[in-house]
Amino acid sequence: MGVKLYKEPELKNPMMFCGWPGIGNIGIIAIDTLRGALRAEQFGEIEPYEFFNPRKVLIEKGLLKDLDFPGSRFYFQRIRNQDLIFFIGQEQPTEGRTRYAEGQKAYQMANLVLDVAEKFRCQRVYTSGAAITQVHHTARPRVWAVPNNHTLIDEIKEYENTILMSGIEGRGGQGTITGLNGLLLGVAKKRGLDAICLMGEIPYYLQAAPWPYPKASKSVLEVLAKTLDVKIDLSQLDNLAKRVENSVEEFLETLYSTEGIPAEVRDEIERLKHTRKAELGPITEEEQKKIMEHIDELFKGEDWNDEKHL
Amino acid sequence: MMKNIFKFFEQPQFENPSVIVGWNEDAGNLSPKVIEYLNRKIKSRCFCEVEPAGFFSLGAVAIENDVAQFPENRFYYSETANLVIFKGSEPHFEKYRFLNAIIDVAEHYCKAKELFTINGTISPVAHTSSRRILTVFNQQRLREKLQGYGLEDMTWEGRPAISSYLLWVARERGIPSVSLWPEIPFYLAAGEDFQAIKLILRFLDKRFELGLDLKELDEKISDQNSKIASLREENLDINRYIGMLESALSLSEEEQMELIKGITEILEETG
Numbered sequence: 001m002g003v004k005l006y007k008e009p010e011l012k013n014p015m016m017f018c019g020w021p022g023i024g025n026i027g028i029i030a031i032d033t034l035r036g037a038l039r040a041e042q043f044g045e046i047e048p049y050e051f052f053n054p055r056k057v058l059i060e061k062g063l064l065k066d067l068d069f070p071g072s073r074f075y076f077q078r079i080r081n082q083d084l085i086f087f088i089g090q091e092q093p094t095e096g097r098t099r100y101a102e103g104q105k106a107y108q109m110a111n112l113v114l115d116v117a118e119k120f121r122c123q124r125v126y127t128s129g130a131a132i133t134q135v136h137h138t139a140r141p142r143v144w145a146v147p148n149n150h151t152l153i154d155e156i157k158e159y160e161n162t163i164l165m166s167g168i169e170g171r172g173g174q175g176t177i178t179g180l181n182g183l184l185l186g187v188a189k190k191r192g193l194d195a196i197c198l199m200g201e202i203p204y205y206l207q208a209a210p211w212p213y214p215k216a217s218k219s220v221l222e223v224l225a226k227t228l229d230v231k232i233d234l235s236q237l238d239n240l241a242k243r244v245e246n247s248v249e250e251f252l253e254t255l256y257s258t259e260g261i262p263a264e265v266r267d268e269i270e271r272l273k274h275t276r277k278a279e280l281g282p283i284t285e286e287e288q289k290k291i292m293e294h295i296d297e298l299f300k301g302e303d304w305n306d307e308k309h310l
Numbered sequence: 311m312m313k314n315i316f317k318f319f320e321q322p323q324f325e326n327p328s329v330i331v332g333w334n335e336d337a338g339n340l341s342p343k344v345i346e347y348l349n350r351k352i353k354s355r356c357f358c359e360v361e362p363a364g365f366f367s368l369g370a371v372a373i374e375n376d377v378a379q380f381p382e383n384r385f386y387y388s389e390t391a392n393l394v395i396f397k398g399s400e401p402h403f404e405k406y407r408f409l410n411a412i413i414d415v416a417e418h419y420c421k422a423k424e425l426f427t428i429n430g431t432i433s434p435v436a437h438t439s440s441r442r443i444l445t446v447f448n449q450q451r452l453r454e455k456l457q458g459y460g461l462e463d464m465t466w467e468g469r470p471a472i473s474s475y476l477l478w479v480a481r482e483r484g485i486p487s488v489s490l491w492p493e494i495p496f497y498l499a500a501g502e503d504f505q506a507i508k509l510i511l512r513f514l515d516k517r518f519e520l521g522l523d524l525k526e527l528d529e530k531i532s533d534q535n536s537k538i539a540s541l542r543e544e545n546l547d548i549n550r551y552i553g554m555l556e557s558a559l560s561l562s563e564e565e566q567m568e569l570i571k572g573i574t575e576i577l578e579e580t581g
Contacts, residue, residue, distance in 0.1 A: 053475075055469065059466045062447055062462075062464055063448075064474065
């Protein structure tokens with residue numbers, strides 16, 4: 001079990017971009033949009049059997065045709081003088097009850113991804129995910145950047161619409177990155193490989209929502225496109241972002257009109273709309289807990305897990 | 311073969327047996343009842359078990375019907391019937407490794423020639439209607455071999471059950487396999503469906519020439535049917551709902567719930 005490469009392209013110091021599902025699917029949408037726009041070609045995969053359960057079975061006229069497992073695929077492309085590798089995972093491996101990677105399997109997966117990075121002498125790895133924060137859904141999300149070593153900080157400071165953890169009000173340069181995004185950064189550090197995690201901001205009241213948050217993916221993608229000096233057509237992402245924003249507006253309007261959430265939560269969300277980022281103080285844990293109790297309740301049951309299995 | 315996860319009690323001699331796999335949890339209690347009945351009638355003996363560590367959450371012990379439970383995954387063998395039977399639970403973790411462990415025993419240890427899995431599929435049929443056994447094969451040859459047993463093809467796309475996953479693993483390992491899915495009326499799914507249990511046992515009896523005496527089950531079927539018939543006489547709504555199912559008409563969600571409640575109550579009350 002492990003990595004299966006269909007071909008071994010000759011790549012020169014490529015950069016690797018990794019995306020997988022997470023909050024608002026911010027990371028995977030950003031990385032996969034970039035992969036699609038640059039028409040990267042698949043050249044390998046991580047065999048799924050030890051990591052994932054099958055998602056679908058296809059039975060036709062009494063014959064088992066296929067089992068479909070989540071894919072973990074590698075792609076490559078060359079743009080001008082820069083070679084690129086993409087890793088797109090359709091799920092994060094987990095041993096517990098969370099949606100996000102943890103445990104031995106996640107560590108194994110991170111190592112397999114970085115085995116490929118090292119095999120092709122990658123100079124840098126980018127991962128992407130979500131930064132849960134006090135931002136209104138109508139605002140342009142910033143990108144939080146976390147490198148795995150100090151030498152990358154000066155470069156990150158030049159990125160547009162991007163901040164380091166030390167630049168976030170009330171954070172003092174501290175924080176945590178859950179799932180494979182954090183793990184990959186750590187394992188890359190252990191191997192002496194440069195890595196940066198780019199996290200698009202998502203309003204904390206949408207973190208449990210079943211929708212994607214393409215607006216934040218777009219912010220991440222803008223940083224990546226600038227870094228690579230490529231032009232990406234973002235119109236599809238813009239359309240999707242607009243649709244999601246409309247859905248969020250409608251959803252909140254319904255809640256407000258039916259008093260589905262308490263007035264104080266509504267006021268808190270509305271306050272964000274009219275507050276500049278610089279004026280936002282850190283939200284206290286107690287305030288967040290109170291708000292999330294209501295928001296989480298609203299999104300419960302969005303998973304359709306009552307389907308029968310055969 | 312992953313030897314450290316098995317505990318062997320005996321070293322029986324096998325002659326290319328068929329393997330029957332049943333699960334501890336199933337609609338209409340079909341799978342456990344079929345396996346228990348079969349084990350008893352063909353006097354099979356446990357020769358091996360799969361250790362639960364690594365596959366099941368052992369941080370707590372589940373209590374069911376006042377009794378503490380523990381995951382049991384055992385292989386049985388009947389020399390006279392030349393059958394290996396596996397009865398186990400769906401693992402919480404490492405499903406792929408667990409299913410490969412089952413196939414390891416079947417392939418390397420028993421040199422099994424074929425594998426059958428037993429599961430019930432919940433269906434909108436009436437208990438009085440004739441039931442079908444729907445089937446899924448992992449290769450065409452076995453499908454052809456089992457023509458003439460009145461089995462019907464299944465067509466389906468969706469989330470896989472553990473048996474479908476096992477069938478796929480068996481296919482990867484070259485073991486011809488079939489899943490047998492008798493229909494269980496949805497209102498009997500939470501209890502015991504003796505009719506479906508008998509249907510599967512009758513198939514196995516014919517296939518393996520076991521000479522099973524199924525009278526015991528006939529009595530249970532007759533008893534269950536008469537309890538439901540009495541309820542139909544007393545409760546016109548229940549009678550109407552079952553009548554609709556008998557005429558292949560569908561019930562609303564509310565009607566289904568009412569039927570499930572009525573049938574479950576009467577069968578539980580009367581034992």
